Amino acid sequence: MFIQTEPTPNPNVLKFLPGREVSPLASREFRTIDEASASPLAEALFELEGVDGVFFGADYVSVTRHTHAPAWNDMKAPILSVIMDHFVSGAPVFKDVAASEADGHADVEDDEIVAEIKGLLDSRIRPAVAQDGGDILFDSFNHETGVLRLRMRGACSGCPSSSATLKAGVEQMMRHYIPEVTEVEQVI
Numbered sequence: 077m078f079i080q081t082e083p084t085p086n087p088n089v090l091k092f093l094p095g096r097e098v099s100p101l102a103s104r105e106f107r108t109i110d111e112a113s114a115s116p117l118a119e120a121l122f123e124l125e126g127v128d129g130v131f132f133g134a135d136y137v138s139v140t141r142h143t144h145a146p147a148w149n150d151m152k153a154p155i156l157s158v159i160m161d162h163f164v165s166g167a168p169v170f171k172d173v174a175a176s177e178a179d180g181h182a183d184v185e186d187d188e189i190v191a192e193i194k195g196l197l198d199s200r201i202r203p204a205v206a207q208d209g210g211d212i213l214f215d216s217f218n219h220e221t222g223v224l225r226l227r228m229r230g231a232c233s234g235c236p237s238s239s240a241t242l243k244a245g246v247e248q249m250m251r252h253y254i255p256e257v258t259e260v261e262q263v264i
Contacts, residue, residue, distance in 0.1 A: 077160050081152065084138065084209040088128075089231035090148055091209035092137045092155065094163055099132035103211040105229045106130045115170050117162045124154050131210065131230030132169065138209035138230045189256050190217050193224060196253055201246055205232055212246070215263045222258030224250060238262065
């Protein structure tokens with residue numbers, strides 16, 4: 077098994093591509109070892125020195141290291157080993173199917189503008205953000221003010237360039253395609 081690694085714009089996050097599906101139904105973020113209990117792979121990664129977060133995309137794993145953790149050169153081999161051992165063993169990524177489908181957002185009936193926002197996020201923005209090892213999710217839209225609130229996850233959460241990405245990229249695109257959107261804010 078060959079696992080590729082890619083840097084992300086966030087210097088504390090590295091993206092690992094195992095060449096297999098990781099979480100195809102919904103992305104998942106684990107910020108603590110307690111949250112990681114839903115996934116044997118995430119739990120094993122949290123047991124490594126310096127791991128501060130784990131994010132599963134459709135076909136990748138992003139690992140966040142503590143700011144004072146060892147250098148990536150020292151951390152990469154143990155992370156690769158955990159990922160490889162997991163996939164070679166044939167164990168599931170999640171302990172139950174419901175955990176693999178959860179993304180923290182309940183399905184509710186969306187109005188037309190929210191449906192357009194979510195459609196644009198899914199078709200044009202999320203794929204681009206996923207290339208950098210992260211995800212961006214709809215949080216809320218205020219119809220009166222036009223303020224769209226989005227949640228950054230994975231490599232994008234805490235990335236130095238995420239606010240620029242939101243303002244220069246996402247906000248411009250949203251305002252162009254959906255004039256009701258006047259501003260985009262990040263939910264922390």
